[in-house]
Amino acid sequence: MQTRDLDYFQSVATLKSFSQAAQAHHVSQPTITLAIKRLEAAFDTTLFIRDQQHHAIQLTDSGEHLLIHANRILAEMTEADREIRALLAPTISLGLPPIIGRYFFPQFVAQLNQAGILPKITTSTTGSGRLLQLLVTGAINIALIAHTPQADLSNQWNQVGHKQLLASYPFTIIDSKTHPFFPNKQVLTPSDLKQVPIINLSDDFIHASVLDYYLQSDSITANVIFTASEIDILKETVSQGLGVGLLTSLATNPNDNIVAHPITFSEPVAFNIYLVTRKGYVLNPAERQLADFFIN
CATH class of the missing domain: 1.10.10.10 (Winged helix-like DNA-binding domain superfamily/Winged helix DNA-binding domain)
Structure with missing residues (x-):
C-alpha cells in the first residue's frame, strides 16, 4: 500500500x-x-x-x-517529515518569552557564542503561555518558559516533555520612587493591595494569573486601572505614581524609577524559568547541544 x-x-x-x-x-x-x-x-x-x-x-x-x-x-x-528535516538541520528554533529574552538569556550569550551554539539559534518571541501551546501542538520543539505552578490553571504543563528548572526569581510589588503608595513599608502582603490602583500586565505574561492568585487568596477584588502589553510600559506607568504592579525581581534594576517591595505570603510563589522540550520529540544535535549547555 x-x-x-x-x-x-x-x-x-x-x-x-x-x-x-x-x-x-x-x-x-x-x-x-x-x-x-x-x-x-x-x-x-x-x-x-x-x-x-x-x-x-x-x-x-x-x-x-x-x-x-x-x-x-x-x-x-x-x-515525521518535519521532524526528520529538523533532525538534519543544524539550527535551533528557540521559544523565548520577552522577560526571559531580555533579562535572563543575555547573560549566557557570550558562552553560547564561544561554544558555537549562538549562530545556530533563531528565536520565536511570545509569552510563556503561548509558547506552551506551541510546544503542545508541535509548532516548536524547545523553549525557555516561565512557570508558576500555583497560578497555572491549564493542563498543558503536563503535556510537554522534559522540564529542567534553571532559575527562580521572586515576585515583587513595584511602586513609584517619587509618588509612592507605600512610602513607609518595605515588605508587602496581598492584603495591602486592597483599593490600591493596579497596573497589570497582559495575559501574555504569567504575571496576570499570579496576581489573580495572590488577590483571590485574600478575596480581594482587583482595582486594575490599566493593562500594559510591555514591561517598559508597566514600569513607566508605575513610576508616574498611577498605580502599583506585580513584577518578577528578574526584570527590575536600580536604574528604574521604581521601588520593588518583597511580598510575604503563606507559600513561596516564584517566577521559575524552565528549559522545556516537546513531548515525544527527539532533539536534533544542535538542540541537544543547547539543552546540554543549560542543564550542565
Missing part, C-alpha cells in the same frame, strides 16, 4: 469528487481511480458508493473507517 493512495483517497472523500481530487493533485482522473481500486483490493471492500445518475459519491461504512485512519496516518507522515 502506498501512502500516496491514501492521500488521493482522503482528497476524494473530502471533495466528494474524483475529478476535483485529480485537479487538486495535478494528476489525471484515471490515476485517482486506480489508487482507489488498489485500496479497495487491499482491504477487500468497497470504499465509495457512486451515484452515476446524479454524479455524486459518498463513503461506505468501510470508507468512513478508513478515512479516520488515513487522516491519522497522513498527519503522522507529515510530522
Whole structure:
C-alpha cells in the first residue's frame, strides 16, 4: 500500500469528487481511480458508493473507517517529515518569552557564542503561555518558559516533555520612587493591595494569573486601572505614581524609577524559568547541544 493512495483517497472523500481530487493533485482522473481500486483490493471492500445518475459519491461504512485512519496516518507522515528535516538541520528554533529574552538569556550569550551554539539559534518571541501551546501542538520543539505552578490553571504543563528548572526569581510589588503608595513599608502582603490602583500586565505574561492568585487568596477584588502589553510600559506607568504592579525581581534594576517591595505570603510563589522540550520529540544535535549547555 502506498501512502500516496491514501492521500488521493482522503482528497476524494473530502471533495466528494474524483475529478476535483485529480485537479487538486495535478494528476489525471484515471490515476485517482486506480489508487482507489488498489485500496479497495487491499482491504477487500468497497470504499465509495457512486451515484452515476446524479454524479455524486459518498463513503461506505468501510470508507468512513478508513478515512479516520488515513487522516491519522497522513498527519503522522507529515510530522515525521518535519521532524526528520529538523533532525538534519543544524539550527535551533528557540521559544523565548520577552522577560526571559531580555533579562535572563543575555547573560549566557557570550558562552553560547564561544561554544558555537549562538549562530545556530533563531528565536520565536511570545509569552510563556503561548509558547506552551506551541510546544503542545508541535509548532516548536524547545523553549525557555516561565512557570508558576500555583497560578497555572491549564493542563498543558503536563503535556510537554522534559522540564529542567534553571532559575527562580521572586515576585515583587513595584511602586513609584517619587509618588509612592507605600512610602513607609518595605515588605508587602496581598492584603495591602486592597483599593490600591493596579497596573497589570497582559495575559501574555504569567504575571496576570499570579496576581489573580495572590488577590483571590485574600478575596480581594482587583482595582486594575490599566493593562500594559510591555514591561517598559508597566514600569513607566508605575513610576508616574498611577498605580502599583506585580513584577518578577528578574526584570527590575536600580536604574528604574521604581521601588520593588518583597511580598510575604503563606507559600513561596516564584517566577521559575524552565528549559522545556516537546513531548515525544527527539532533539536534533544542535538542540541537544543547547539543552546540554543549560542543564550542565
